[in-house]
Amino acid sequence: MAPPGSSSLSRLQSLHGIFAVYKKQGPTSADVLNALKEALLKEAGVQNPNPRKRKKQSLKMGHGALDSAASGVLVVGIGNGTKMLSRMLTGSKVYEAVGELGKATDTLDATGKVVLERDYEHVTSLDLEDKLKTFTGDIMQVPPLYSALKQDGQRLSVLLKKGHQVEPKPARRVTVSRLRLTEFKPPLFTLDIECGGGFYVRTLVDDLGKAVSSCAHVKQLVRTQQGQFTLQHHALQEQQWTLQDVLRSLQPCSQGAPGAPPEPPEDV
Template identity: 25%
Template sequence: MNCKKYFTNLPQLIPDWNNSCSSIYRRTKEIHRNYHHSEMDKSTKKTSSEPAAPPSSNNFKCPLSGLFAINKPSGVTSMSLLEAMKELFFTSKLFVENPEPYEIQTGTNENGKGKKSRKNKYWQKKNQAKAIKVGQGGTLDPLASGVLIIGLNSATKKLSNCLDCSKSYRTIGILGCKTDSYDSDGKVVGLSSWKHVKPEEIRKECQSIKGEHWQIPPIYSALKMDGKPLYEYARNNIPLPRPIEARRCQLLEIEMVDWKESGEHSYKWPTEMISEEESKIFQLAENLVKQTGIIKSESTKLKNNQTENGPEKFNESTKREPSLEQEENNPKKVKLVDGSSGNSEAQSSIKNQPVAPESKDVVTMDDNGKSPVFTLEMTVSSGTYVRTIVHDIGQAVSSAATVVSLIRTRQGDFSLDTESDTSNRTGGSKTLPCIDWSVFEKAIQSRSNGSDYPPNEAGLRKWEQELLKHIQVS
């Protein structure tokens, strides 16, 4: 079949052949230009360093993903707050499509017993809520309060970026008492005289410990090896399989900002004393560390300038901290001490600690509440134990000290400071604010009482509005 004649006669078949070709050409060129501009816009968005704008009440993707921070209260675990929040997410259209409440329908099986129907819409929503991923970028101990970064859904992958950044703390230490955990949630191990300690000595120690140090966590309550706490080795009289590995940390800034004598504060030592059996185990654990020794890893790198435990388990120390359980024959490790002695600067943030002078003052629990407290503000690298710093300062001034208050005031870009406070910082850098936990707490209490806060015009409750206002979408 000869098709050539058909193509030759094509202009005759179409009345306005030339205009049609010109129109097609112009339309093709317009499509190409629009496509080129859209690709340029995408490229600009990818390379932009500006944070993504929070989604509006009418413009969000379900389920919601992103990073935000709450102001954690003292006295509760971080994980318990996350679990409570997931119950709220289950009722929100930010995370579940059409989250209307459904009654639980029950049927009867062959035995006549009640059984929840798998096809019930309630359980469909429940399973949808279970699929919501919630993680934290560095937990806080129950005693501690302040900035707690939370990741939702796909943004949980970004929580690792929160692990290696610097953190700022405000902590209060009380003199005269030593506990097994170095804070007031622990048990009292010993009491020491404090009357000779002056505020100037604390300030001097703060200046002397700035910079890089090697640190070990509280021996009795925090140290583990091969997944087993050190007190288990001591209790069973088992030698440690290898030396303790010190953690590298850096005190970027530290300053004593307040000092209060007895009568000017209400803080007291914890009242629970360590038992006689626990005291023996505590001494054995300390002896085990001294006998085995302490080593430091030169492969541990500080990441102070990045803007510290994600979804897995994290503590005041971080997931990215150097492990205490690495192999003894690691060629990158350097043994600090010869022989069996574990005494070295790696045991403490304080160098050349003085030997406590003999004191005629006998300190008992009757003196509880009579010792002064000091307040420290510090900015530290990832992996720093604030409790250990306070404990070491107490030892350095020939006394003892334990943490009675700990607030994380900043972590990376998130801060407790208001916008006006952050604008006064050096360089005018601004940080992202936190959502106060009371916002979620009121919503949780309303649900438990069978009521709920009235939504706004967009159908969003107060806590949902605050979340959309603060979240950094991924």
Template identity: 35%
Template sequence: MDGVLNIYKPEGITSFDVVKSIRKITGEKKVGHAGTLDPMASGILPVCLGKGTKIIEYIMENHKVYVAKLKLGIITDTYDREGKSLEEKPIDCINKKKIEETIKSFVGVIEQVPPMYSALKVNGKRLYELARKGIEIERTARQINIDSIDILEIEIPYIKFKVQCSKGTYIRSLCYDIGKSLGVGATMWELERVENGPFKKENSQPLSNINPENIKEFCISIEEALNKYPKLSVKGETVKLLRNGVQVKNKYLIGDIPLNKMYRIYDEESFMGIGIRTVDGLKISKLLF
């Protein structure tokens, strides 16, 4: 079985628990998820099967949409409600206007420091492994993009908001940074991922709904999962060269294909894989079929 399942992960289990369940249901050895959700979080978790595991990196590039709730006045070591409380601060100075202005200031390209409790590796060690031993190390800030933040509800000390963001964004860190900017601290209280590129909550399937009889019905083709990339058909000598890993530079063969774009490349009508057109030519980045 080759493709992608749009699974809705419930709270209380890990993303790998979902992978194990799907592996057991399908009997497929090659199964992987495209973007970890913490156990306390719920929402969209694309699960790739068979050859679908080859496109995990492309799904990971998708922008995401989350609905989150934070609590003001408390800071924990994990930046979420499951962590150890480190500090509590009074929030009498906080009002709705100040909250709105502060949150709006995070829209755009910003620098974000990943939390210690994350799966990022530093010198071969995952940060959460060090954190569990009580070791905190300096983390390099990374550039991320917050496309938009919509405040859904303010009931101090709680703030509920919807955020669209680039890959690599930690909503826990965003909550922490909002609290820091307000001067009272904040901790993520709830999190739901409602979109991951073309994978949306409304067309997802709860893990509990998936069984051996219906799983094929819910499996999205690799081609469909990559439909954010425009279709590009090639033929003849170009097909042979691309399949052999050659970068095609001949302008007669590649014509005026726009530069610096990724494409779904087809041998006439048969899907081959993902390719990129640069100033150096056209080349297959990932041959899938």
């Protein structure tokens, strides 16, 4: 007789595809994946699962990238679906970003130290809307120093926190398909952004603050869509991290699905 839960575990291990979960603000994407794996393995009857152990992994899963300070859609790959994640990284994403005028931080978001304060009373919604036009389409953008990009094999953000000097990365071409101001209540403003891979919302908000002769940082960031997965209709909440809900949400792939080599994770 098969041990209890063995059929659930076999079914879980036979899955190949991608789906989306909701990541709340605070934990890293890796933290969320580990919690998800632990929930699924426990349901399948694995006693005291340790999702961080790499040896003899009983469940192959991977994740996309989303800043710990951000919330929203996080795409997860299971089985050979992990090979599809690099394609998702370069695909379309939609964000709702709340920026705060008058304060710049070292991380370009609310987790960092304030390094500059400037007046913002002169800034109007028309000023912001006018400047947004220059950040739409194919543009050149310099990645932030606090990012997952690497120097000497280590993330820039890790090196900076250790007190090391880091070299700014060169500007690179990114694509912004849609950029709209949806709310303006100084010093706060809200942006609706659709962009491609490698784009940093934090850099956009920092650049936008400078463009209106002030400064700004990201106060709140929510990813509302990545590829075909939307926050409203597809992202599984924590109480839905079950085999049944994953099966319902899974976009399957063939076991032999080709995949490009993984790209470095991107921050937002």
